[in-house]
Amino acid sequence: MHSNTGDPMARTAYLVERETVSEWAATVDVLIVGFGMAGACAAIEACKTGASVLIVERTSGCTGTTSAASGHFYLGGGTPVQLACGYEDDPEDMAKYLEAVALEPDRDKIRLYCEGSVAHFNWLEDQGIPFERSYYPHKNVIQPGKECLIWTGNEQVWPYREMAKPAPRGHKVAFEGEEGGGALALRILSDRAVEADAQVYPDSKVEALVRENGRIVGVRVRRFGEAIHLRANKGVILAAGGFGQNPAMVAEHVPILASAYVQGSPYDDGLGIQMGVAAGGVAIHMGQPFLTSPFYPPENLLKGILVNCDGQRFVAEDSYHSRSSIYATQQPEGIVYLIVDSRTFAYPHFAALTKQSLIDGFETIAEMEAGLGIRAGTLQGTMEAYNVHAADGEDPTFHKHPKWLQPLTEGPYAAFDLSFGRAVYTGFTLGGLKVSSDAEVLTERGQAVPGLYAAGACASNIAQDSNGYASGTCLGEASFFGRRAGRHAAGTLN
Numbered sequence: 249m250h251s252n253t254g255d256p257m258a259r260t261a262y263l264v265e266r267e268t269v270s271e272w273a274a275t276v277d278v279l280i281v282g283f284g285m286a287g288a289c290a291a292i293e294a295c296k297t298g299a300s301v302l303i304v305e306r307t308s309g310c311t312g313t314t315s316a317a318s319g320h321f322y323l324g325g326g327t328p329v330q331l332a333c334g335y336e337d338d339p340e341d342m343a344k345y346l347e348a349v350a351l352e353p354d355r356d357k358i359r360l361y362c363e364g365s366v367a368h369f370n371w372l373e374d375q376g377i378p379f380e381r382s383y384y385p386h387k388n389v390i391q392p393g394k395e396c397l398i399w400t401g402n403e404q405v406w407p408y409r410e411m412a413k414p415a416p417r418g419h420k421v422a423f424e425g426e427e428g429g430g431a432l433a434l435r436i437l438s439d440r441a442v443e444a445d446a447q448v449y450p451d452s453k454v455e456a457l458v459r460e461n462g463r464i465v466g467v468r469v470r471r472f473g474e475a476i477h478l479r480a481n482k483g484v485i486l487a488a489g490g491f492g493q494n495p496a497m498v499a500e501h502v503p504i505l506a507s508a509y510v511q512g513s514p515y516d517d518g519l520g521i522q523m524g525v526a527a528g529g530v531a532i533h534m535g536q537p538f539l540t541s542p543f544y545p546p547e548n549l550l551k552g553i554l555v556n557c558d559g560q561r562f563v564a565e566d567s568y569h570s571r572s573s574i575y576a577t578q579q580p581e582g583i584v585y586l587i588v589d590s591r592t593f594a595y596p597h598f599a600a601l602t603k604q605s606l607i608d609g610f611e612t613i614a615e616m617e618a619g620l621g622i623r624a625g626t627l628q629g630t631m632e633a634y635n636v637h638a639a640d641g642e643d644p645t646f647h648k649h650p651k652w653l654q655p656l657t658e659g660p661y662a663a664f665d666l667s668f669g670r671a672v673y674t675g676f677t678l679g680g681l682k683v684s685s686d687a688e689v690l691t692e693r694g695q696a697v698p699g700l701y702a703a704g705a706c707a708s709n710i711a712q713d714s715n716g717y718a719s720g721t722c723l724g725e726a727s728f729f730g731r732r733a734g735r736h737a738a739g740t741l742n
């Protein structure tokens with residue numbers, strides 16, 4: 249879905265014409281709005297060409313959403329980590345997978361990303377980001393330790409496992425713990441950008457783009473209460489994050505997030521997207537959130553089943569957590585239960601965060617139906633059918649992987665409440681400016697807005713919706729296309 253975001257009066261405020269600028273406070277080749285993952289990578293690459301680069305960052309330091317990220321990068325095609333851990337992968341299989349899960353696959357862009365993935369991994373490592381040559385074998389949201397390689401998408405989930413040869417592609421920055429990998433990577437990349445001679449204006453908010461003869465040639469910045477103008481002779485790169493913290497944009501485009509806990513930088517206010525749209529760009533996939541309330545780890549819980557208030561299953565439970573979560577939000581009244589038996593019982597690891605709760609234990613499924621207010625016989629029917637097939641290692645309805653199939657026949661049984669609105673679902677926005685493979689901001693007709701680029705969460709590239717998301721795609725594409733933005737804006741990429 250394409251969107252123009254906001255009313256025309258507001259839009260003009262994000263774009264001013266050159267005639268209104270009386271003086272340039274500074275002139276550089278490439279100006280970058282935002283010092284997160286996309287901005288840092290763009291800066292390093294632009295500097296490498298010899299271009300003069302200025303990063304304008306609204307906060308005092310590198311505190312964007314990247315610094316809250318766990319630290320997964322979705323990379324493949326035979327990275328040194330995949331090879332060291334004994335996993336074969338090639339760009340073709342990776343591309344097939346990403347095309348299969350995409351809402352609206354941009355084949356050229358996906359192929360470019362997959363074919364450049366190994367070189368990009370090497371580049372990240374060359375910048376100093378540490379990645380162990382190790383594999384984490386369990387199904388988890390994020391590895392608790394420094395292990396690198398993990399399955400972070402739906403590669404082994406039906407029908408995708410039949411559409412492309414599966415491989416684990418989540419690469420975690422070597423960092424002990426579930427949080428902090430993104431911050432470590434950003435600290436390293438921002439150091440590299442500064443060493444490469446990028447200038448930084450912290451505590452400075454870009455509030456409008458400046459246009460001259462149809463080309464974006466600079467920005468207006470609010471700095472310590474004063475407005476100044478900065479000229480960019482070669483290009484302006486928007487790397488200013490998403491819009492999850494802008495209530496009006498959330499209400500307009502992705503209202504489901506208003507009922508969720510939106511994570512990320514407080515400056516994910518959509519200003520980058522609004523400036524891009526004001527300059528003639530178009531925003532796409534604006535209605536798509538990343539949304540999740542993970543019920544695993546422990547992975548044993550994947551052997552349970554998810555049912556709605558009619559006692560029906562609705563998704564393969566071994567799906568990546570944002571896939572099962574988005575299906576959960578689409579159930580009648582958002583009501584969803586995780587049903588386990590005594591052999592599969594465990595408390596969900598993230599329950600303290602997600603507020604998923606144990607409703608009760610029940611001796612029989614008939615008692616459970618009564619306790620949950622599910623029509624008598626329906627859940628019993630679902631479980632009987634599930635158990636018969638699970639005993640044969642099959643799931644004809646949703647094709648859950650045999651690894652997670654085990655009849656649920658050992659009472660007592662337990663039900664956890666995963667309902668949307670009762671359990672906490674966390675999320676962020678995925679929509680953003682439509683961009684070319686070189687990060688040029690595109691108009692509705694697909695023409696580049698001269699002088700304007702976008703990368704990271706304010707652009708829309710590979711990560712398009714919760715259903716097809718794999719952990720690591722956002723940092724992967726922010727860094728990959730951020731680099732391309734830097735090179736193209738500096739004039740060394742056609």
Ligand SMILES: Cc1cc2nc3c(=O)[nH]c(=O)nc-3n(C[C@H](O)[C@H](O)[C@H](O)COP(=O)(O)OP(=O)(O)OC[C@H]3O[C@@H](n4cnc5c(N)ncnc54)[C@H](O)[C@@H]3O)c2cc1C
Nearest residue numbers: 282284285286306312313314319320454704705720722723
């Ligand atoms: C809790 C959490 C965990 C996550 N974990 C992962 C993960 O492991 N792997 C993954 O791939 N993705 C992850 N994501 C998503 C990922 O972190 C983001 O998509 C990614 O970091 C976005 O990078 P960015 O450079 O586009 O934006 P940011 O890192 O947010 O950087 C944008 C910068 O622009 C600045 N800015 C904004 N407006 C202006 C302005 N007008 N003028 C000047 N500066 C401005 C901001 O202050 C900010 O510093 C996670 C997200 C969350 C919330």
